[in-house]
Amino acid sequence: xxxxxxxxxxxxxxxxxxxxxxxxxxxxxxxxxxxxxxxxxxxxxxxxxxxxxxxxxxxxxxxxxxxxxxxxxxxxxxxxxxxxxxxxxxxxxxxxxxxxxxxxxxxxxxxxxxxxxxxxxxxxxxxxxxxxxxxxxxxxxxxxxxxxxxxxxxxxxxxxxxxxxxxxxxxxxxxxxxxxxxxxxxxxxxxxxxxxxxxxxxxxxxxxxxxxxxxxxxxxxxxxxxxxxxxxxxxxxxxxxxxxxxxxxxxxxxxxxxxxxxxxxxxxxxxxxxxxxxxxxxxxxxxxxxxxxxxxxxxxxxxxxxxxxxxxxxxxxxxxxxxxxxxxxxxxxxxxxxxxxxxxxxxxxxxxxxxxxxxxxxxxxxxxxxxxxxxxxxxxxxxxxxxxxxxxxxxxxxxxxxxxxxxxxxxxxxxxxxxx
Ligand code: ZN
Numbered sequence: 001x002x003x004x005x006x007x008x009x010x011x012x013x014x015x016x017x018x019x020x021x022x023x024x025x026x027x028x029x030x031x032x033x034x035x036x037x038x039x040x041x042x043x044x045x046x047x048x049x050x051x052x053x054x055x056x057x058x059x060x061x062x063x064x065x066x067x068x069x070x071x072x073x074x075x076x077x078x079x080x081x082x083x084x085x086x087x088x089x090x091x092x093x094x095x096x097x098x099x100x101x102x103x104x105x106x107x108x109x110x111x112x113x114x115x116x117x118x119x120x121x122x123x124x125x126x127x128x129x130x131x132x133x134x135x136x137x138x139x140x141x142x143x144x145x146x147x148x149x150x151x152x153x154x155x156x157x158x159x160x161x162x163x164x165x166x167x168x169x170x171x172x173x174x175x176x177x178x179x180x181x182x183x184x185x186x187x188x189x190x191x192x193x194x195x196x197x198x199x200x201x202x203x204x205x206x207x208x209x210x211x212x213x214x215x216x217x218x219x220x221x222x223x224x225x226x227x228x229x230x231x232x233x234x235x236x237x238x239x240x241x242x243x244x245x246x247x248x249x250x251x252x253x254x255x256x257x258x259x260x261x262x263x264x265x266x267x268x269x270x271x272x273x274x275x276x277x278x279x280x281x282x283x284x285x286x287x288x289x290x291x292x293x294x295x296x297x298x299x300x301x302x303x304x305x306x307x308x309x310x311x312x313x314x315x316x317x318x319x320x321x322x323x324x325x326x327x328x329x330x331x332x333x334x335x336x337x338x339x340x341x342x343x344x345x346x347x348x349x350x351x352x353x354x355x356x357x358x359x360x361x362x363x364x365x366x367x368x369x370x371x372x373x374x375x376x377x378x379x380x381x382x383x384x385x386x387x388x389x390x391x392x393x394x395x396x397x398x399x400x401x402x403x404x405x406x407x408x409x410x411x412x413x414x415x416x417x418x419x420x
Contacts, residue, residue: 003322006189006329009035010242011317013185017080020119020176020213021045021057021154024080028175029157029211032188036195038211039160041224042153049223052216055119057152058086063145065099065126073136074128080178081313083145084125085117090145096138105130106312113313115180119216122149129313154220156212161198163206169339170235170296171195171332172283176213180315183304186242190329194238197333204340205233218283222292234259234339235296237284241328242320243309245302246271253277253288257295261392262338265402266331275303299335301328341406342392345385345418353382359415373400377408385409385418 013031018024029038047054063076063083076082084104102125106114110130118125124145156175171194173187188211195209212218222229236259247270249263255276264274279285281304287296301324309315356362361378380398381391389397395405412418 003326006186006193006325007317007320007322009189009192010181010185010320013188014179014181014317015080017060017178018176018184019058019085019117019178020216021055021152022059024178025155025175025213028188029155032157032192032211035192036159036209038157040155040157042155043220043224044153045151047154047220049216049220052219054154054216054220056149057154058147058149060087060145060147063087063126063147064143066142066144067137068139068141070142073141074126074132079113079313081113081115081127081180083147084123084127085178086119086149087124087145087147088122088149089147090124090143093140093142095140096136099141099143102126102143103128103133105133109308109312109314110134115178115311115313154213154216156210156217156221158211159195159209161195161203161207161209163203165204165206166231167205167233168208168231169205169336170208170210170232170287171238172210172212172218172235172287172296173238174214174217174282175211176217179313180311181317181320182240182243182301182315183310184239186240186320186325186328187238190241190325190332191238193329194332194336197329198336201340203336207336212283214283215286218286222286229292229294232294235287235294236332236335237282237287237296237298238300238328238332239282239298240300240302240304242325243301243307244321244324245307246273247328247331248273248275248300248303250275250281250284250298250300250303251277252284252295252297253290253293254295257297258339258342258392259295259297259335261396262335262342263297263299265338265392265396266334270331299328299332338392338402341402342390343409343420344387344390345381345409345413345420346387347382347385347418349382349417350386353379354417359417361411361415370404373404374408376400377404378412381405381408381412382417385412
């Protein structure tokens with residue numbers, strides 16, 4: 001899938017009113033399911049997940065503020081951001097002074113609508129531009145939110161790309177934000193493409209893609225998969241995958257997990273920024289919590305909350321680009337390729353260098369423009385395949401691309417000069 005196709009998916013998902021539960025998430029998963037088969041799980045409201053409880057399901061059909069003439073001055077039909085997520089139903093008339101308590105604006109960006117939620121505290125509210133608010137005359141307004149908060153389900157989905165081994169790599173993205181493009185839809189689009197790409201690769205690891213509502217979704221998934229969590233060897237949280245900024249990799253809490261080293265190796269070849277783990281951000285907070293402490297990093301472009309458009313109506317499909325999503329996808333592909341091919345070999349010929357020429361290992365490389373690099377790679381792999389160093393260790397030590405080292409490993413394995 002090209003950047004154009006990913007952008008088309010972002011635009012298609014953009015109008016839906018997603019939240020941590022409800023039909024917006026289901027419809028989102030249904031549309032993703034047109035591209036890759038999903039295994040959807042519905043977890044009933046009230047289900048305990050560690051210290052959390054799956055909340056009531058929220059659905060919304062309509063919402064508006066109307067002036068004395070009946071004109072809708074704020075209308076949910078125009079933007080899903082206009083209603084505070086998880087607003088309880090309300091039908092009332094009130095003065096502008098009373099109404100203000102329930103209104104949220106961004107005075108520093110007077111044309112933008114903020115994104116607000118109130119998941120765990122019963123409340124209702126509207127988000128609007130400061131300019132709209134400033135234009136409202138004093139007087140009485142009608143407010144109406146046609147929503148329901150009722151026993152239902154939390155919905156999440158998984159897609160599995162089977163590998164040669166059952167050990168897993170998880171790729172997780174959140175699906176709970178309404179009309180916000182970079183902060184969830186770009187990650188969803190890149191993850192979907194990544195899954196399709198991996199399926200063509202016949203990978204070593206099994207790859208499990210998680211499309212989960214932020215926080216409560218990953219916590220619920222972890223609670224339901226605690227018994228098999230030792231299967232998860234590596235992982236990546238994908239978010240903010242489509243803005244024009246450079247790539248940012250946030251290390252796992254461990255800081256030196258294989259995924260951290262793979263990401264650093266791959267990103268060293270591009271403009272990027274590396275940051276250490278912190279206990280805020282996306283679902284890496286849960287995957288890296290001390291009881292799990294998984295080797296899960298987080299790949300974004302501009303990190304969460306750092307760009308002014310973050311959590312506002314300015315994070316729209318124009319804010320994300322085809323090129324940026326294609327670049328994020330390419331980086332993911334490379335990082336996972338390193339993880340997938342990294343091995344620890346043991347040389348079977350440890351006493352002095354083996355004679356490579358008589359095994360055709362020099363001849364086989366003749367004429368290739370990268371023959372010199374390939375020769376060096378063979379010598380590096382032979383020298384460091386002592387059972388202590390992985391191919392990635394060797395690539396970093398040699399200052400050579402992982403691909404060259406892995407290819408040398410393949411050639412030496414075929415020549416029976418090393419074993420796994
Ligand atoms: Zn967000």
